[in-house]
Amino acid sequence: MTQPYDASIIVCVKNGGSSLGNQLEAVANQRISPGVTYEVIVVDNGSTDETSHTIKLWCQKYTSKFRIKTFSQPDLQGIPAVRNFAASQSEGETILFCDADDEVSQDWAQAFVEATLGREVLAGGLIEAYDSKEVLHTDFFPKGLMQTAYLPHVGNCNCAISRSLFFAVGGYDESLPKYGFEDVDLSWRVQQAGYPVEFVEKARIKFRISGSSASFKKKFILGKGRVLMARRYPQYDSASYNFFYCIKKVSSTSVNLVKNILRNRVISRRDISLVVSSLGNLYGSVYYSGKGSCDLKPRLMENPGE
Known part of the structure; x- marks a missing residue:
């Protein structure tokens, strides 16, 4: 048609x-x-x-x-x-x-x-x-x-x-x-x-390019989404993104942020982004193991035909 x-x-x-x-x-x-x-x-x-x-x-x-x-x-x-x-x-x-x-x-x-x-x-x-x-x-x-x-x-x-x-x-x-x-x-x-x-x-x-507040919100949501994508596509990201893995990631990115602030006396937007993203990972690890587990299966459109 x-x-x-x-x-x-x-x-x-x-x-x-x-x-x-x-x-x-x-x-x-x-x-x-x-x-x-x-x-x-x-x-x-x-x-x-x-x-x-x-x-x-x-x-x-x-x-x-x-x-x-x-x-x-x-x-x-x-x-x-x-x-x-x-x-x-x-x-x-x-x-x-x-x-x-x-x-x-x-x-x-x-x-x-x-x-x-x-x-x-x-x-x-x-x-x-x-x-x-x-x-x-x-x-x-x-x-x-x-x-x-x-x-x-x-x-x-x-x-x-x-x-x-x-x-x-x-x-x-x-x-x-x-x-x-x-x-x-x-x-x-x-x-x-x-x-x-x-x-x-x-x-x-x-x-x-979005402003800082909008970008940090997006970083958090992207962090959450990465957990879902990793579970669907292990060829993309083979990390486990379980709760304990994500806790360690939040801890390490937070420590690096503090160290860099003390060393350089400057708050790096990149370091903050990494912390926010890791917090998104942590949230995703909980969400996709609980009420969001149904989202592990894609929700796609039906083909309306020609």
């Missing part, structure tokens, strides 16, 4: 009013080849700021330029669930994902369409990280796919996948923590199913 559109651009947001406008403008001003058809899907996941007003004004400005679908889904829990819902509303042959607080380049969509249309493939683009002072950090992301001890993966903030392939592998796993590893897990399941994961350098985005 032929899809009505070549591509569906998906933007999911929660309380992104301060940055969403820039991303939506960037999405609206893509340089698309004549004949390439696309739609834009925006899902608001329960924002309490000016997000809904920003979306409304943007729709009024561009509704005659391309098809726009907007949804309010305040009850969905976590990025995987929100993205799965958005994908279920898509009608494009290729699904393009980007984040509300970043900014896609003008040739972003065209690059992904050229690389993926007519193929069963998952593709990741170039992520250029900028801080609040507009300084580019070239060492923040690799110039290519993210490499791991197991298999490479795309970055969730900048990727595209054939719609049929997305549903064939079950979409994003909704049993994962609300932030982190959903892109890793999807990439690995795609490759395990025998399909390629590729890098598209021309599909470039401007990534916004």
Whole structure:
């Protein structure tokens, strides 16, 4: 069955009013080849700021330029669930994902369409990280796919996948923590199913580095998620992540933090991140041995068919 559109651009947001406008403008001003058809899907996941007003004004400005679908889904829990819902509303042959607080380049969509249309493939683009002072950090992301001890993966903030392939592998796993590893897990399941994961350098985005408090929260959640990923994919991380292993890890990272503070008279953000991540590991070791043990089995989407 032929899809009505070549591509569906998906933007999911929660309380992104301060940055969403820039991303939506960037999405609206893509340089698309004549004949390439696309739609834009925006899902608001329960924002309490000016997000809904920003979306409304943007729709009024561009509704005659391309098809726009907007949804309010305040009850969905976590990025995987929100993205799965958005994908279920898509009608494009290729699904393009980007984040509300970043900014896609003008040739972003065209690059992904050229690389993926007519193929069963998952593709990741170039992520250029900028801080609040507009300084580019070239060492923040690799110039290519993210490499791991197991298999490479795309970055969730900048990727595209054939719609049929997305549903064939079950979409994003909704049993994962609300932030982190959903892109890793999807990439690995795609490759395990025998399909390629590729890098598209021309599909470039401007990534916004989070502030300290947001980053530490994410480090904790990532620490929790790593326990789950290690138990599912021992090829990736063979550590046991049992309670006693994680207690030792918290202790060692905390001691290193204190030693470095005493030695250098400076509190290292990296050292704090390691402590926070190890605390996330500890929480995960308890959670996935108790009430979260059911999450050891992936919670995937059903294929809606063609």
